[in-house]
Amino acid sequence: MIARIRAWALGVGQAAADWMEVRTGVVSMLEHFLYEPVPKRGMWLYTLGSATLFLIVLQFLTGILLLFYYVPTTDEAWNSIYYIMTEAYFGLLIRGIHFWSANVLIVVVGLHMLRTFFSGAYKAPRELNWVVGVVLILLVTVLAFTGYALRWDAEGFWAWEVGIKIGSYTPFVGSYVATFLLGGDTVGPATLSRVFAIHVWLLPALLAPLIGIHLYLLRKHGEFGSEFEYTKRLAELRERKQIEEYALYEEGDESPRE
């Protein structure tokens, strides 16, 4: 009886997988992703990238959750966050994850960049992936900065205030930058709306496809490239050369003497 149910379940599973495979090719795609050969060395170093992805996914999830309560107006922004922190179930956790994973994200992104730099993983043919990575790190920095301002509390507001003031020192276009970021010539409701639009819609919409391109280019060229992935082969090459060299000396030593 159990054997028959098992056979039937397997059959249904197989049929469902086949059905999806014919229509979308998802099974072979998954197989392709899962069984891709990756370097054995540096397994733990290479977790920095996936940790970044994980933290960004956390940002997207908790960000969407926070929007269930957050109100982007000057009068209610602070109050709605206060509500999240004190009244909403697990509000402390959801906002805590959004805040702390953003901080951890900055650290992990920095380490990821350093790892890429010191292993020379940006060299041909991976230059474009480095460029995309730099764009991503800039987007993450601006996201962190704008997220700070959305709180509309003293800390976040003054940080944004200083940011606008720095923007107003941009050569030639400073005053335009300032009025664009302020949404007028004074700080007010338009300023918060702009920060909200940039943090919640504009930058995530840019970030998501760029992460896709980053991953696509990674899969296309693989993680290999660092000499560190050829340690054994290099060692063997060195050994063989040494033997040849000794052989050469031995020959050379023998001939002039005799």
Add this chain to the structure above:
Amino acid sequence: MAELQKDPVTRAQFIVMGTVGTLVGAVLTIPPVAFMLSPTIKTNFLGQSDVPDDWHELGSVFEVPSGTPKLYRVEFPQNQTYNGEDPLLGKGTIMNAVLVSWMDGEIPSALENASQGGLSASQIEELTSQLNVMSNHCAHLGCPVRWFPDRDEFLCPCHGGIYDINGGLIGGPPPQGLYYYAFEIREDGGIYVKHEFTNGEPWVV
């Protein structure tokens, strides 16, 4: 995968692609850019302001002490997005901290023999030249400066800008002294300010 089919482009198709493409592109770019930049266009090119051009009472010249500045808070009406002059919109305000001091901290002689009742035109003129009405936003990056009585200086907590009691720059990275409000002194000694600055644009005030 099937072979890619490469048909030649006809003259008519080329013209349609060019004109229709340009039109679609224009409709999809020009209005969005103007939409986003409308505050910039209104402020920088049309000279409009979010704060109406009115005088607001700050206090009286008789309250301003010698040797130390006095801090006032003044609420200006502000029209921005959902707050505006239109009766269907809400009413918004913007609160400013204004520092008022006498030139070098000395009460001018014109004030000593003036009565609360009324100031003459010449007295008003002298007092106006002796009064500093300043924004408390540092001219460097806009942090709120504060008065340190033991040093007789304003200090900015952000990057250490130092100003004297007249708002003049003493040291630190700020490019200039504190921003001065446009103000007037009326016959009863009242100080009135506008949300306007006579030396530069502080932006985030």
Add this chain to the structure above:
Amino acid sequence: MEVRQGPVKPVEEGEIITDENVYDRPDETMGFFPSQIVADLVVSAILLAIVVALSYLVPAPLTEPMDLSTDTYVPRPEWFFMFYDQMLMFFPGFAFIPFGGIVIPTLVVIVFFAVPWLDNEPGHSSVKRPFMGVIAFLVILTVIINMLLAIIRILNFPGGSP
């Protein structure tokens, strides 16, 4: 779609490794699943644990509501902007603030973008390309020193330590 076969052995039998073919294929590889996925999962789980613990131990900050007319609040940058904030100290006046605030950061970003073209030494190992290594080390050192200077400055502001 065919599953790509990874090179299983670093050296095939009878293969002679020369300067030309040494980088043709890497050392022994493994499938992405399961080893790498397990490693990724472990690291992500540790980070999640840290983040969850922090959200209860040190709740995300929410200071008093914004007040434009405050005369007592001391604005401080986030920790990852401290080095930038400190850098602004060294650029006083109308002529230099745009340099410290905008021009130099822009140049640094452009240099970041150009790294793959600036460093065209063939080796990957950081020992074998000392020039880039030294530059990177100096950049990191500058950031850390600026960060420390910022912390010292913040602690020394009269009556304004956070």
